[in-house]
Amino acid sequence: MCRLFALTSTEPQSPMRAIEALDVMREGHDGSGVGLFLSDLGGPWEELDGAPILSGIFSNEGLKRLDRFMMDIGFMTKYKLSIKVPKSPPPGVPKRDIYLIRAYELPEEWEDLSRDEIDFRLMKIRLQLRQMGQENEDMIVFSFWPDCIMIKEIGDPLTVAEYLQLDRKELRARIILAQGRQNTNYAINLYACHPFFIQGIATMTNGENTAFVPIRDFLSSRGFAGYMGYQSDSEVFTHIMHYTLNMLGLDVPYYKHIITPLQDHDLEDHPNGDFLRHLKHSCRRLVIDGPNCVIGCLPDKRVFMVQDRKKLRPGVVGGKPGLFALSSEICGLDAIIPDRDKSSDFQPMHLDTVIIGPDRQEVQICSQKDTLPPIH
Amino acid sequence: MFSEGYIAPHSLSVRDLPWQIHWSLDKCTLCGRCTTVCPVHAIELGVFRKRIVETPMGLARRPANVFKVFYGIRQKTDPAYACIGCGMCNLVCPNGAIMPYRTDEADKLRFHINRGGQPRRRGGRRNVRGGILDRIKFIRISMLTDPALDAGRHEFELRTLLGRVLPPEENLRLLKEEGWIPPVREIYPLIIGGMSFGALSPNMWEGLQMGVAYLNEELGMPVRMCTGEGGCPPRLLRSRFLKYVILQIASGYFGWDEIIHSIPDMKEDPCAVEIKYGQGAKPGDGGLLMWYKVNKLIAAIRGVPPGVSLPSPPTHQTKYSIEEAVAKMIQSMYMAWGFRVPVYPKISGTSTALAVLNNLTRNPYAAALAIDGEDGGTGAAYNVSMDHMGHPIASNIRDCYLNLAKLGKQNEIPLFAGGGIGKNGNLAANAAALIMLGASGVQSGKYIMQAAAGCLGSESDRCNVCNIGVCPKGITSQDPRLYRRLDPEKVAERVVDLFLSFDTELKKIVAPLGRSTSLPIGMSDALGIDDAAAAQRLQIKYVV
Numbered sequence: 001m002c003r004l005f006a007l008t009s010t011e012p013q014s015p016m017r018a019i020e021a022l023d024v025m026r027e028g029h030d031g032s033g034v035g036l037f038l039s040d041l042g043g044p045w046e047e048l049d050g051a052p053i054l055s056g057i058f059s060n061e062g063l064k065r066l067d068r069f070m071m072d073i074g075f076m077t078k079y080k081l082s083i084k085v086p087k088s089p090p091p092g093v094p095k096r097d098i099y100l101i102r103a104y105e106l107p108e109e110w111e112d113l114s115r116d117e118i119d120f121r122l123m124k125i126r127l128q129l130r131q132m133g134q135e136n137e138d139m140i141v142f143s144f145w146p147d148c149i150m151i152k153e154i155g156d157p158l159t160v161a162e163y164l165q166l167d168r169k170e171l172r173a174r175i176i177l178a179q180g181r182q183n184t185n186y187a188i189n190l191y192a193c194h195p196f197f198i199q200g201i202a203t204m205t206n207g208e209n210t211a212f213v214p215i216r217d218f219l220s221s222r223g224f225a226g227y228m229g230y231q232s233d234s235e236v237f238t239h240i241m242h243y244t245l246n247m248l249g250l251d252v253p254y255y256k257h258i259i260t261p262l263q264d265h266d267l268e269d270h271p272n273g274d275f276l277r278h279l280k281h282s283c284r285r286l287v288i289d290g291p292n293c294v295i296g297c298l299p300d301k302r303v304f305m306v307q308d309r310k311k312l313r314p315g316v317v318g319g320k321p322g323l324f325a326l327s328s329e330i331c332g333l334d335a336i337i338p339d340r341d342k343s344s345d346f347q348p349m350h351l352d353t354v355i356i357g358p359d360r361q362e363v364q365i366c367s368q369k370d371t372l373p374p375i376h
Numbered sequence: 377m378f379s380e381g382y383i384a385p386h387s388l389s390v391r392d393l394p395w396q397i398h399w400s401l402d403k404c405t406l407c408g409r410c411t412t413v414c415p416v417h418a419i420e421l422g423v424f425r426k427r428i429v430e431t432p433m434g435l436a437r438r439p440a441n442v443f444k445v446f447y448g449i450r451q452k453t454d455p456a457y458a459c460i461g462c463g464m465c466n467l468v469c470p471n472g473a474i475m476p477y478r479t480d481e482a483d484k485l486r487f488h489i490n491r492g493g494q495p496r497r498r499g500g501r502r503n504v505r506g507g508i509l510d511r512i513k514f515i516r517i518s519m520l521t522d523p524a525l526d527a528g529r530h531e532f533e534l535r536t537l538l539g540r541v542l543p544p545e546e547n548l549r550l551l552k553e554e555g556w557i558p559p560v561r562e563i564y565p566l567i568i569g570g571m572s573f574g575a576l577s578p579n580m581w582e583g584l585q586m587g588v589a590y591l592n593e594e595l596g597m598p599v600r601m602c603t604g605e606g607g608c609p610p611r612l613l614r615s616r617f618l619k620y621v622i623l624q625i626a627s628g629y630f631g632w633d634e635i636i637h638s639i640p641d642m643k644e645d646p647c648a649v650e651i652k653y654g655q656g657a658k659p660g661d662g663g664l665l666m667w668y669k670v671n672k673l674i675a676a677i678r679g680v681p682p683g684v685s686l687p688s689p690p691t692h693q694t695k696y697s698i699e700e701a702v703a704k705m706i707q708s709m710y711m712a713w714g715f716r717v718p719v720y721p722k723i724s725g726t727s728t729a730l731a732v733l734n735n736l737t738r739n740p741y742a743a744a745l746a747i748d749g750e751d752g753g754t755g756a757a758y759n760v761s762m763d764h765m766g767h768p769i770a771s772n773i774r775d776c777y778l779n780l781a782k783l784g785k786q787n788e789i790p791l792f793a794g795g796g797i798g799k800n801g802n803l804a805a806n807a808a809a810l811i812m813l814g815a816s817g818v819q820s821g822k823y824i825m826q827a828a829a830g831c832l833g834s835e836s837d838r839c840n841v842c843n844i845g846v847c848p849k850g851i852t853s854q855d856p857r858l859y860r861r862l863d864p865e866k867v868a869e870r871v872v873d874l875f876l877s878f879d880t881e882l883k884k885i886v887a888p889l890g891r892s893t894s895l896p897i898g899m900s901d902a903l904g905i906d907d908a909a910a911a912q913r914l915q916i917k918y919v920v
Contacts, residue, residue, distance in 0.1 A: 211891065213900060221781055221782065223784065281547070281562075282543065282548075284537065287893050290890045
């Protein structure tokens with residue numbers, strides 16, 4: 001089972017803090033991979049004013065192709081972080097040429113485009129790069145979005161982090177998602193590494209989603225270019241969140257109603273029962289199954305945690321105003337925020353959604369039995 | 377017959393018949409129950425002459441013949457009275473003195489059951505053992521990465537939807553604008569398939585209805601039953617139990633006069649309306665209720681004169697083309713209940729099912745598509761239709777589901793599979809396989825008749841006389857002397873038993889796959905089969 005750790009903080013934090021938490025929980029992952037998602041970035045990234053940041057791994061040849069491609073479509077480099085690694089990687093970590101984190105200036109002709117159109121085009125570019133990379137096996141692209149950085153690599157989390165020297169002052173973020181992977185049913189492939197990303201939404205999961213195939217079939221048939229390339233059964237959690245927010249225009253509390261709807265007898269007593277019944281029927285194909293704890297981050301910098309219908313996985317949220325963490329195990333939380341009030345730690349159960357807003361002042365808990373916020 | 381005597385072309389010996397009656401002189405008490413109960417009069421009292429040659433010791437007396445008479449059972453060899461192997465003789469015999477046995481070679485009777493140029497007609501099934509459904513295995517077992525669930529103690533939601541399900545965006549938009557949203561019923565995925573009042577005896581029908589009502593009202597299982605084409609008893613139409621009933625309309629429109637007239641008195645809407653365009657057992661052929669079974673009650677409910685055969689036309693006579701006529705029919709049925717009742721067509725399995733489906737996807741009123749495969753049963757059909765016509769259900773359903781998935785409409789038009797589900801006794805496994813191939817639910821008739829009422833049909837041409845109203849178990853007969861053998865209360869009990877055991881078995885299948893929150897429709901990654909060609913055809917895993 002994978003280990004998950006996320007933190008959200010008013011002060012930018014080093015990703016090493018999350019890696020340390022993973023290391024405390026290392027009994028639960030096999031060192032087959034680590035994934036990091038950073039958002040609400042600090043330091044130099046704060047001044048980029050919405051410039052999309054490309055994160056990925058490139059061979060020397062791939063980097064040349066990237067530069068040609070980006071130049072052709074009018075993207076200019078605005079800021080970059082070069083990670084120079086020692087010549088020989090530690091055991092279990094493959095040799096790579098370049099770990100790239102690079103912010104681009106949007107092309108001039110994009111200036112008049114609507115936000116939606118820009119968002120769509122950024123996604124299309126990421127997908128195009130991914131496809132180009134897969135053809136020649138010279139680039140792996142994780143994200144291309146403002147204020148988001150992703151780093152993924154095969155190997156033990158702490159070893160990889162030290163090798164990549166992630167504890168550098170240019171790399172600080174207020175939101176950090178980290179996953180230590182326990183490889184299950186798919187070959188080790190960086191596209192199968194959590195967190196998964198689409199248009200500013202990132203989620204990571206432990207456990208296996210047994211309803212993966214029908215959900216994948218549904219999402220892939222929506223006609224939306226971003227719902228593709230499923231290398232992991234957990235990737236659909238990210239896309240369902242995207243579908244909920246962007247396609248249905250529903251907020252996070254509705255997400256849980258889509259992936260694990262209430263049963264009939266509960267709907268009868270629910271103040272929004274009629275609406276929820278329609279949601280349940282029409283979104284039946286998105287119902288997840290299996291043991292899952294989902295932790296994620298939304299474009300508006302809220303972080304959340306939900307559990308599967310039976311709450312088969314652990315998950316805890318705790319912290320103090322200004323710094324909260326969402327962890328798959330309590331020991332991870334203890335290691336990073338030892339001085340919190342442990343009595344107010346919260347372990348979401350089968351009906352709960354936990355949300356922490358960008359003010360990081362409190363943990364908001366929604367139960368599926370609660371009245372839902374109005375729809376806009 | 378004497379050895380030098382005359383032989384007609386159809387002179388058969390008992391050996392030439394499919395079933396031979398073995399009878400024991402030692403055990404027989406000559407009570408006569410067997411000859412009375414035999415539904416086809418295949419056996420009769422036999423008076424046998426027996427010669428014994430007595431040769432006394434010594435020379436005083438000469439050897440002599442002693443002639444004796446003994447009584448027993450004689451099996452008729454006239455094709456019209458050939459034994460059907462039902463075994464009722466054995467059931468009633470107090471001493472177990474009599475039993476039919478299947479011949480060990482192909483019978484000769486089959487060449488002679490066409491007297492008067494009338495080919496064989498019968499009820500029952502295709503009489504082919506095996507089938508692809510039994511060979512499909514569930515191979516994706518949750519082991520350590522995700523725990524298998526507890527079929528006995530975890531919470532399960534094994535429900536399906538009957539009705540046109542809109543894409544989420546569309547549904548929410550209409551909800552906001554207060555537009556018309558197609559009615560959707562949340563039902564149990566095993567439906568009792570269309571068996572008409574008329575095809576079934578009143579006791580059988582009542583038993584099924586009572587069982588269904590109990591399952592709904594006492595056990596909270598939303599089980600639905602389809603009426604078949606034969607109307608619906610007036611009291612049921614006016615009762616609250618109508619909501620558990622799917623009314624079927626077929627090309628003979630039997631019983632619809634009564635249904636239409638009772639609409640103003642209905643307390644509840646029916647669950648749905650099924651428009652039957654075809655039936656798996658006799659595809660391209662209409663329903664058939666032979667005159668033997670059309671008594672006064674049946675005639676009254678159907679609105680026809682008694683004692684005449686009721687062959688429904690192979691197609692709806694008002695049909696001109698699927699594009700507009702089917703759409704019109706679906707729409708008018710919707711209109712009858714104020715657009716509150718889902719209406720869907722049922723077709724027989726066919727290589728043209730995709731064309732029908734594609735058409736329905738463009739019809740916003742089509743609530744589902746039921747497909748009945750070649751292994752479906754029937755109350756009456758021509759033997760040739762049953763044995764040789766039709767399409768297997770597995771690939772038909774799979775093609776349709778994959779086609780819907782390509783269009784992004786999977787489960788928007790729910791597919792219901794019928795025909796041979798549980799024909800070898802594996803109801804839950806067959807149902808689960810079809811669901812994972814893409815069916816939203818399954819319809820079953822034969823299994824229900826066997827489990828709930830002890831139908832004797834098997835896949836070896838046993839009994840199969842549903843068509844002529846002589847069902848020895850009283851399931852498909854309209855003769856009170858026969859159907860009083862069947863206690864409706866006991867049928868209801870068995871219906872409940874079989875649904876509860878089906879439910880447990882279905883959970884025992886889906887729980888180890890890690891599924892419980894929703895019915896695993898289209899979860900094809902769980903399926904495997906030991907036949908490479910079938911695996912490729914169904915797009916499931918090939919396992920050996």
